[in-house]
Amino acid sequence: MKPIHPLKRWFKHAWSHPRQVKALFSAQALANIENAISQNEHHHAGEIRVVIESGLPAYAILLGLTPRQRAIHLFGQLNIWDTEHNNGVLIYLCLADQDVEIVADRGIHRQVGQAGWQQICQQMEGMFRSGQFEAGVVYGIQAIGQHLAAHFPPEAVPRNELSNRVLIL
Numbered sequence: 380m381k382p383i384h385p386l387k388r389w390f391k392h393a394w395s396h397p398r399q400v401k402a403l404f405s406a407q408a409l410a411n412i413e414n415a416i417s418q419n420e421h422h423h424a425g426e427i428r429v430v431i432e433s434g435l436p437a438y439a440i441l442l443g444l445t446p447r448q449r450a451i452h453l454f455g456q457l458n459i460w461d462t463e464h465n466n467g468v469l470i471y472l473c474l475a476d477q478d479v480e481i482v483a484d485r486g487i488h489r490q491v492g493q494a495g496w497q498q499i500c501q502q503m504e505g506m507f508r509s510g511q512f513e514a515g516v517v518y519g520i521q522a523i524g525q526h527l528a529a530h531f532p533p534e535a536v537p538r539n540e541l542s543n544r545v546l547i548l
Contacts, residue, residue, distance in 0.1 A: 395434025425527030434475035
C-alpha cells in the first residue's frame, strides 16, 4: 500500500459502506465464492475464510492501523488460528485501501512463507484492477488450496472447522 495522508485516508474510510461490497460482489458472486471454498476444502484438511471490508472502522484509522494489522486482528477475532492442524488461512480485502492480505496460521505459513502469500495477493490485486473481483477471490482460494493440499491432505472424516460464509464488514 502506498503512503496516503492520514486525513485523506480517514475520509476515504469514513465514506465507505458495506453497500460498496455489494456493488462489486453480487449475491450470486458471494454464493459462488462460498461454493469455491466448500469445494476446495474437499481436497485438503485446511480451512479458508474470506472477509471483505469496505473500510476500516474509525478507531482503526485513528490508531493508524494498516490493512495487514486489521487482517491479523480479524484472524484472531474469528478464531482462524484455532484449527486442529494450525492451517487456517484468512483472505482479507480492504476495499478503501485497495488492499489484499493473506494471514495464515503457523502450520501452513511455515510451508509457504510470506513471499508465497504475497505472490497470491499480487495476482488477486491485478485481477481486481481489471474488474475481475469474483474471479480474483476464487483464484486466491484455489491458489491457497493448492498449498494446503500439498501439505495437509484430506482427512478420512472431513470436518469443517470454520464457516465458509463470506463475512462482509
